[in-house]
């Protein structure tokens with residue numbers, strides 16, 4: 692009988708070890724643990740991988756430490772534009788929203804869209820009004836704003852005005868949350884949600900709502916969620932590429948994910964992935980200083996931020 696496994700991330704833009712206060716460290720670890728336990732409870736009671744990843748991501752969207760939902764990054768106009776997607780590895784169904792401004796929990800709407808997968812991806816105001824029509828909670832755009840995201844935007848804009856050409860800190864560039872799961876029925880699913888990156892241009896869409904880039908699930912191979920330089924994930928069809936290397940090239944999950952993170956490194960893109968394969972193996976590679984991450988299975992619970 693298949694075992695259940697849930698693996699999650701809270702973005703590869705973790706605060707550098709030297710600057711991570713005990714309070715933020717504790718808050719991040721508590722939220723990751725809560726997300727893991729919430730999703731795992733669903734899996735252990737026979738629920739679907741799709742429901743488990745959705746509910747795990749909802750916990751992270753609601754936590755201001757992470758760049759998704761409440762506490763999402765601000766674009767350069769001082770607004771939040773949220774991207775999210777889910778994919779069901781059993782049926783190949785998927786749903787996504789991009790540039791949503793008022794949906795409190797974008798992943799729930801992506802999950803609802805995945806039921807029929809037509810339309811599969813809705814953008815902007817159309818996503819917001821579809822969500823409202825289907826009974827999802829809308830909030831004012833300012834609901835998502837936190838002081839630390841306002842400070843990050845001010846830092847980023849000041850750096851540009853000052854012609855600072857040095858790379859911006861990873862924590863201002865990256866952040867996303869995501870989950871991938873294997874359920875007791877042997878099905879895989881993945882979900883991802885993000886505010887993008889601080890000071891992104893209005894209307895910019897990253898890899899998170901692009902099926903085959905930042906999110907992928909297929910029962911024959913793996914389920915995964917990505918974080919990092921979205922443009923590179925899209926250009927390399929990263930999620931689908933991991934799947935293809937496994938399906939057609941015979942690569943293991945560890946090899947396929949490791950190779951793709953190495954490609955991102957070669958392209959100078961900060962990146963991370965969390966993934967689970969059909970046998971319940973997990974992989975959590977990243978090339979930045981830290982990635983909020985964790986997994987839960989019959990073996991126990993693991994949560995980490997930096998290399999350890």
Ligand code: ASP
Nearest residue numbers: 865866867897918919921
């Ligand atoms: N992948 C996200 C995006 O490009 C951001 C991140 O995870 O750092 O929108």
